[in-house]
Amino acid sequence: MSAMSRAIRAFGGGGASRRNLSVAASKEAPALAAAAGLVAGRKAGRRDPGEDGSRVQWVFLGCPGVGKGTYAGRLSRLLGVPHIATGDLVRDALASQDPLSKQLAEIVNHGKLVSDEIIINLLSKRLEEGEEKGELGFILDGFPRTIRQAEILEGVMDIDLVINLKLREEALLAKCIGRRKCSQCGGNFNVASIDIEGENGAPRMYMPPLLPPPQCESKLITRADDTEEVVKERLRVYHDLCEPVEDFYRARGKLLEFNLPGGIPESWPKLLQALNIEDPDNKRSAAA
Numbered sequence: 001m002s003a004m005s006r007a008i009r010a011f012g013g014g015g016a017s018r019r020n021l022s023v024a025a026s027k028e029a030p031a032l033a034a035a036a037g038l039v040a041g042r043k044a045g046r047r048d049p050g051e052d053g054s055r056v057q058w059v060f061l062g063c064p065g066v067g068k069g070t071y072a073g074r075l076s077r078l079l080g081v082p083h084i085a086t087g088d089l090v091r092d093a094l095a096s097q098d099p100l101s102k103q104l105a106e107i108v109n110h111g112k113l114v115s116d117e118i119i120i121n122l123l124s125k126r127l128e129e130g131e132e133k134g135e136l137g138f139i140l141d142g143f144p145r146t147i148r149q150a151e152i153l154e155g156v157m158d159i160d161l162v163i164n165l166k167l168r169e170e171a172l173l174a175k176c177i178g179r180r181k182c183s184q185c186g187g188n189f190n191v192a193s194i195d196i197e198g199e200n201g202a203p204r205m206y207m208p209p210l211l212p213p214p215q216c217e218s219k220l221i222t223r224a225d226d227t228e229e230v231v232k233e234r235l236r237v238y239h240d241l242c243e244p245v246e247d248f249y250r251a252r253g254k255l256l257e258f259n260l261p262g263g264i265p266e267s268w269p270k271l272l273q274a275l276n277i278e279d280p281d282n283k284r285s286a287a288a
């Protein structure tokens with residue numbers, strides 16, 4: 001059993017206070033603590049990426065379709081830390097021969113959340129594998145998604161920043177339905193063209209499609225849970241269960257709200273600015 005699962009047991013077992021959980025976690029979760037590159041229970045201040053980005057322990061929150069995967073992936077490459085998306089861990093489990101996969105498909109393809117226990121087991125396993133490879137730091141995407149997950153994470157790790165991505169509601173559904181992935185190279189694309197009129201002082205929002213190159217065109221696949229009906233359910237679940245997680249981190253002073261102004265070319269430099277990270281593209285053009 002993984003360290004994080006033991007922490008869950010302590011948490012769910014009744015009577016275990018958060019303090020006990022932290023103590024239990026620091027004793028029982030050396031793997032988890034080492035994977036995070038810190039001593040569990042030590043409350044460090046926010047780690048700015050600076051020269052050594054490898055130690056950031058960040059979380060991305062945001063509705064389905066907002067672009068968590070895109071921006072978390074870009075930052076992970078820039079800072080050299082692993083991007084750990086629990087949705088990907090779930091999809092890997094779904095594709096496996098695991099007896100759990102049928103049960104998981106039933107939940108995921110209806111837009112519901114899988115149980116906290118299952119998700120923490122998957123995440124814990126991934127962190128332990130990372131630790132074995134010497135990974136330091138992480139950017140979590142899609143976790144935590146419930147208050148209970150947030151409390152468990154807070155008890156065993158020091159999250160230093162939570163980035164809450166926001167996009168106008170009208171764009172989210174179209175962005176999910178337009179998502180495509182190349183089954184061969186794994187590239188992510190989007191066929192949706194979003195053009196929302198500016199209203200009540202808000203500027204017009206234009207997000208052009210991100211089309212695949214010709215060699216990927218015939219190999220595109222769509223996620224089974226990216227149908228209109230399922231996306232609407234995922235958005236409902238987000239508002240009910242995941243939005244309170246934003247309040248959880250806001251109350252702890254860890255939440256950075258970021259309103260996406262449009263597509264990647266507009267949003268990426270602004271996000272880097274909000275995070276106090278030097279834009280590598282500007283650096284290159286300044287050096288040229």
Ligand SMILES: Nc1ncnc2c1ncn2[C@@H]1O[C@H](COP(=O)(O)OP(=O)(O)O)[C@@H](O)[C@H]1O
Pocket residue numbers: 063064065086087088090107108111112113114115116119141142143144145146149225234
């Ligand atoms: N932290 C989590 N807790 C529970 N279920 C999760 C979690 N992360 C992912 N899942 C499951 O995997 C599905 C896909 O997740 P993800 O790719 O993050 O989707 P989204 O585009 O909705 O943010 C979710 O709808 C849910 O069923």
